[in-house]
Amino acid sequence: MSDIPRKSSTRTRRLASIPLGIAGRAAVGYGKKLAGGDRGEINAELSAKAADQLFKVLGELKGGAMKFGQALSVMEAAIPDEYAEPYREALTKLQAAAPPLPAKSVHRVLDQQLGTKWRERFVSFDDTPTASASIGQVHRAVWADGRDVAVKVQYPGADEALRADLKTLSRFASMMASMMPGTDVKPVLAELTERMEEELDYRIEASNQRAFAKEFDGDSDFAIPKVVASAPKVVVTEWMTATPLSTIISKGTVEQRNRAGELFALFAFSSPTRVGLLHCDPHPGNFMLRDDGRLGVIDFGACAPLPKGLPFALGRMVRLASEERFDELTQLLYDNNFVIPGRKVTDREIDEYLRPFTDPIKTESFHFTRSWLQKVAGTAADFNGSQFKTARSLNLPPEYLMIFRVLLGGVGIGAQLDAEAPYMRILADWLPGFTEDDERALPAGG
Known part of the structure; x- marks a missing residue:
């Protein structure tokens, strides 16, 4: 194309x-x-x-x-x-095989980013991409020192295209506000725009990946490719051979699917504490299972900075929901701006709203299935149901946007994998506020 x-x-x-x-x-x-x-x-x-x-x-x-x-x-x-x-x-x-750009367009970007003698930095370079993503495509190559590498090249015009899409999305802000009266969608769009703008600079992605690779170097559960070189629109990393999560979803054994589901959740919840960053692009194209049982993770363009780890208030909310202490939970939602100013929600309404979603935090292990997710999604999409009515009074603080994107993505991936894993143990180990006896209701992000 x-x-x-x-x-x-x-x-x-x-x-x-x-x-x-x-x-x-x-x-x-x-x-x-x-x-x-x-x-x-x-x-x-x-x-x-x-x-x-x-x-x-x-x-x-x-x-x-x-x-x-x-x-x-x-x-x-x-x-x-x-x-x-x-x-x-x-x-x-779409996770890894969108229509690719022609080689001449790729070479033009490499000329601009790595210099016209860029070929001298490689022993070989395959013009046929191995994967195509939303703003760039990946080529396999051999670096000058003999290492197999992945070369991600940003599409010419990706910055303009992404900003055009964000502009189009902003035009829908008033329409979204009319569908959800009282919801201020502009801060959410601003947060989304900031994160997407960062994805356009591959130097930021390289910095994120270096931080993850350093922390997880030699880890028994995760493998992060090291960064070899970077420029604003090109990043070169070590090549990683593993089975894509999409293949595990369609053809994996029960053991592989459960292992992948557990590691995905562990990575999502432990990274903010260990790295101070949250990987915010949770789709199967960015994860793979290695033969040694480790979860390989790539594409660190979308990362949210969480220097203090996940919010303490989030852990408290999950704990209170699991224990059905809805009076305290409702107050915590008010305190952390999850209720639209001027609106009122009752303990009973929060109970009814959350009940379909709380199965995974009611038992030590949980089996995510498509049928379970379809039932939950059907309840949430019922415009005449009490859950939808309550949802119209709730707000998503912008600082929670990426966190909830990862949480929802994790639920979707868990259902695709048909995975059963000890999710409660992971929450207990890595979600601040979930097990602490401290009753503080910290502000969002605290």
Whole structure:
């Protein structure tokens, strides 16, 4: 494919083609059904074509649009099975196999970032990418010292495309506010924009990865590739050979799936304490299982700084929810700005709102399944249900945006893996405020 579209108007028009295309195919399918066609075959054909279009459009747009698709890929386990299969395959491909850029475009970036004699720094360089992400693609190469390396090259125009998508998202702020009266979405969008802007500078990603690689060097559970070289739009790291999490999800043994689920949770909850950073891009394309049983982690562009670890108040909230102490939990939500100013929620409403989601923190181990997640998602999406009514009075403080993104992503990945693991032990070991007897209700982020 050619370089990615950069203009906001062009990208918005391409995104609009997805629902329009689906509507057009639905009309054709309706005609075929009237003509006596097999409903099952027609529905399957329409779903397959819609999924293919979704992959093609989001993959070619890349930027924020593709990030949205990757976020959907994590939560596809929540989609009822009768609808999910075609989309599951398309969204999984978005994790690592979007349409690549031509070699000449890649060489142009390398010329600009590593100098026109960049080839002298490599023994060999494979022009065919091994993976394609939202703002860059990865090539395998051999560094001058003989090490196998991964070379991530940012797409030309990725910065403009990402900012265009964020601008489009900002236009929807008023619409989102009307759907959730009282919610101030602007601080949340500002936090999202700041994190995405950081992803555009690969020097920040390299700094994040160096911090993780140093802390987890020689770790028995995790493997982080070391950084070899970096520039604003190119980063070179050691190559890591392992089985992608997407393969573990589809073909892994019970032991592999449980191991991956446990390690993903352990990595998410321990990193803020150990590194002072939270890896904020929780989709299977960034994780893999090595033959030695360690979880390999890549792509550190999206990281939230948490120098004090995860918020103490979050651990208290989880503990109070697990013990069903909803009077104290409700007050803690008020104290930490999780309730929209001027709104009122009762202990009973919080109880009813959280009950479908609290199964994983009620037992020492929990088995995440697609059926469980589909049931929970169905309850949350019921516009006529009490949970949705309560949700309209709740707020997400911007400093919790990335934390909840990782938590939700972890739930989605756990359900995809069909994993059972001792999640309560991980919380007890690594979530501040979860086991402490201290009754402090610290401000968010404290």
